[in-house]
Amino acid sequence: MAMLVVPNHWNTAPIGPGTAFATQLRRWSDQGIEMFVHGWFHRDDTLHSSWRDSLRARKMTASEGEFLGLTEAEAARRMADGRALVEDIIGRRVAGFVAPAWLYGDGALRALASAGFDLAENHARVWEPRTGRTLSAGPVVTWASRSAIRAASSQVVALAARHCLGFLRTVRMAVHPGDLSRPELVRSIDLTLATLLRSRRAGRYAELLEGPL
Numbered sequence: 001m002a003m004l005v006v007p008n009h010w011n012t013a014p015i016g017p018g019t020a021f022a023t024q025l026r027r028w029s030d031q032g033i034e035m036f037v038h039g040w041f042h043r044d045d046t047l048h049s050s051w052r053d054s055l056r057a058r059k060m061t062a063s064e065g066e067f068l069g070l071t072e073a074e075a076a077r078r079m080a081d082g083r084a085l086v087e088d089i090i091g092r093r094v095a096g097f098v099a100p101a102w103l104y105g106d107g108a109l110r111a112l113a114s115a116g117f118d119l120a121e122n123h124a125r126v127w128e129p130r131t132g133r134t135l136s137a138g139p140v141v142t143w144a145s146r147s148a149i150r151a152a153s154s155q156v157v158a159l160a161a162r163h164c165l166g167f168l169r170t171v172r173m174a175v176h177p178g179d180l181s182r183p184e185l186v187r188s189i190d191l192t193l194a195t196l197l198r199s200r201r202a203g204r205y206a207e208l209l210e211g212p213l
Contacts, residue, residue: 003036005086026090029091036096037096039067041066067108072106072111079097096118099122124138126172140172143176145178158191170200
């Protein structure tokens with residue numbers, strides 16, 4: 001299991017060293033859960049110049065594509081600050097970086113290449129930022145809980161994934177905390193995991209750095 005840690009969610013929930021949540025993060029990390037830095041605010045406040053980016057940022061991701069429109073310098077600062085905070089809390093190196101909503105603008109990608117993270121991922125792949133080498137390619141199965149329509153459509157996608165992804169050696173699943181508030185999504189998540197594990201074993205992101213699974 002891996003966890004994506006937002007240092008200060010929507011600028012209203014900062015993780016402070018020594019707090020109960022910080023202590024729990026360290027406990028989870030000590031148990032072997034891989035910790036990724038997941039942006040800084042998880043909120044996109046950028047005024048996008050292109051209609052395509054504006055659509056993706058505002059409508060498709062509920063204004064959470066934080067790293068889509070950042071400059072290289074600002075993206076680098078937030079990556080470095082996030083990494084320093086999370087590593088101080090867990091007492092070890094983070095597993096990598098994942099941009100909120102898996103959206104990376106050009107500035108974020110340039111910053112990521114020199115930020116020193118071992119891994120990054122988006123919807124389609126996991127890669128090594130320093131070299132750009134793809135470590136695992138393929139879609140990620142995810143769920144949405146913001147509305148009944150989104151919840152229903154994500155169950156349909158998960159059903160299709162259970163039956164259509166058998167040819168892939170590595171499949172990722174992404175679960176958001178809000179997904180667990182809907183019993184129908186919890187059932188879909190459990191069934192998808194059980195189905196995928198019939199022909200696979202649960203692995204760690206770090207194994208991707210060691211070679212093909």
